[in-house]
Amino acid sequence: MTWTGAGAAVPEAHSSVGVTAPSKTWFLPEGSAAWGFETWTLVQNPGAQEAHVKLTYMVEGQGPKSLDKSVPAFSRATFSMEGDVGGADASIKVDSDQPVIAERSMYRNDRREGSCSVGATRPSGDFYLAEGSTAWGFTTYLLVQNPNAAPADVTVFYLTPTGPIQEKPFTMAANSRKTIRVNDFVKGSDCSIQVYSPSPVIAERSMYWDNGTGEACHDSIGLAQPHRTFYLPDGQTSAGWSTYTLVQNPNESEVDIKVTYLPASGKPVSFTDTLPPDTRRTYNMADKIKSARASVQVQVVGPSGTVMVERSMYLDNKSAGTDTIGGYSD
Numbered sequence: 001m002t003w004t005g006a007g008a009a010v011p012e013a014h015s016s017v018g019v020t021a022p023s024k025t026w027f028l029p030e031g032s033a034a035w036g037f038e039t040w041t042l043v044q045n046p047g048a049q050e051a052h053v054k055l056t057y058m059v060e061g062q063g064p065k066s067l068d069k070s071v072p073a074f075s076r077a078t079f080s081m082e083g084d085v086g087g088a089d090a091s092i093k094v095d096s097d098q099p100v101i102a103e104r105s106m107y108r109n110d111r112r113e114g115s116c117s118v119g120a121t122r123p124s125g126d127f128y129l130a131e132g133s134t135a136w137g138f139t140t141y142l143l144v145q146n147p148n149a150a151p152a153d154v155t156v157f158y159l160t161p162t163g164p165i166q167e168k169p170f171t172m173a174a175n176s177r178k179t180i181r182v183n184d185f186v187k188g189s190d191c192s193i194q195v196y197s198p199s200p201v202i203a204e205r206s207m208y209w210d211n212g213t214g215e216a217c218h219d220s221i222g223l224a225q226p227h228r229t230f231y232l233p234d235g236q237t238s239a240g241w242s243t244y245t246l247v248q249n250p251n252e253s254e255v256d257i258k259v260t261y262l263p264a265s266g267k268p269v270s271f272t273d274t275l276p277p278d279t280r281r282t283y284n285m286a287d288k289i290k291s292a293r294a295s296v297q298v299q300v301v302g303p304s305g306t307v308m309v310e311r312s313m314y315l316d317n318k319s320a321g322t323d324t325i326g327g328y329s330d
Contacts, residue, residue: 002320005111010213013315014105014116015234015322016220022046022099026119028092029145029177029204030219031057033082036108041079041092044101045071051098055079056175057090058145064175071100091145091177091202094119106219115206115219117324123147123200124224128308129193130248130280131220131323132158132182137209140182142193145202146172152199154178157278158185159192159248164278172201192248192280192308195222211318218323220310226250230309230326232296235261235285240316243285245296248308249275255305259283263294272301298326306330 002013022044031039045051053069065085071077081090094102107114123145132140146152151174156167167185172178182191182205195203206219226248235243249255254277260270269288275281285294298309309328314321 003111005109007110008112008214010316010319012113012216012320013322014114014218015324016103016116016118017324017327019101019118022101023121024096024099026094026102026121027123027145027147027202028102028104028119029143029202030106030117030206031081031092031104032089032106033085034087034089038107039081040105041094042076042103042105043071043094044076045073045098047098048073049098051096051100053100054095055084056093057081057085058093058175058177059085060089060177060179062088089177089179091143093147109215112214113217115217117204117219117221120202120221122224123202125197125200127195127201127203127222127224128226128248128250129203129205129220129222130246130308130310131312132193132205133190133207134183134186135188135190139208141206142180142182143204143206144172144178144195146174146176146199148199149174150199152197152201154195154197154201156180157194158182159194159250159278159280160186160189161279190280190282192246194250209318213319216318216320218312218321220323220325223308223325226306226308227328227330228300228306229329230298232311232326234313235296235311236293236313237286237289238291238293242314244312245283245298246280246310246312247275247298248280249277250308251305252277253305255300255307256302257307258299258301260297261285261289261294262297263289263292
């Protein structure tokens with residue numbers, strides 16, 4: 001989605017991959033109705049019965065607050081965080097008696113900037129996020145949600161092009177959310193992120209920058225495990241867009257991959273690479289596809305190993321940007 005906020009000199013955009021099935025439970029670690037943000041939870045009910053939904057906001061520093069909602073059959077409903085809990089930072093849990101799909105959109109500065117992500121359907125002991133950077137003018141935040149009724153011990157690993165950096169472990173209260181400014185731990189480097197906890201949690205990552213036309217941002221949920229093949233339907237190197245594929249190798253051994261660009265017209269373009277253990281690589285689509293629209297496919301081509309993949313796109317020298325995880329298969 002693209003739009004131009006009130007009084008903004010340039011447009012902004014956000015995007016999210018879809019999901020293959022609805023679920024009765026969704027988790028959305030990011031969310032804020034403070035700092036000038038507006039946050040909206042989008043719930044789609046694709047079924048023939050009304051969905052009775054409980055939204056639980058895990059307010060940072062305060063604790064959880066739950067509200068009952070309803071979503072008519074074959075419809076979508078939009079819920080305002082500010083209207084529900086006021087000005088606060090909060091993760092969101094969606095519980096429904098019918099299978100639904102949940103996303104969350106955020107905007108700031110009269111909608112000059114905005115981001116969007118689909119939720120996760122379950123917590124996990126591991127969460128992986130391929131994108132992230134504290135270089136090139138980026139500020140990166142990691143959002144961790146603990147939906148358990150007991151505290152969770154959490155360890156964060158930042159996987160840079162030269163190897164991992166481990167953050168000091170910390171403990172999260174029950175039904176809480178924690179915000180981590182990655183720039184405080186990683187200095188001037190691209191990085192992927194791995195979140196580990198013996199108690200299952202959910203992780204999401206937001207990035208902010210300003211190229212001189214006003215702050216912009218993008219965001220994505222993580223995945224509970226890496227996979228052997230990823231699919232990213234959108235990508236473009238024409239009309240002012242640039243596209244980057246971010247590949248994270250969270251394994252203790254190197255991984256051989258094949259990246260394929262599938263242009264809207266013409267033949268696919270492929271290349272291979274080897275990722276060292278616990279590292280992240282960045283691939284610029286313009287190095288292979290000069291001016292076109294193209295999807296991206298990333299495959300592990302060796303006999304073993306898995307990776308995590310995201311795709312970031314930027315418009316007009318980063319006046320706007322989007323990011324999303326890919327769809328996957330094994």
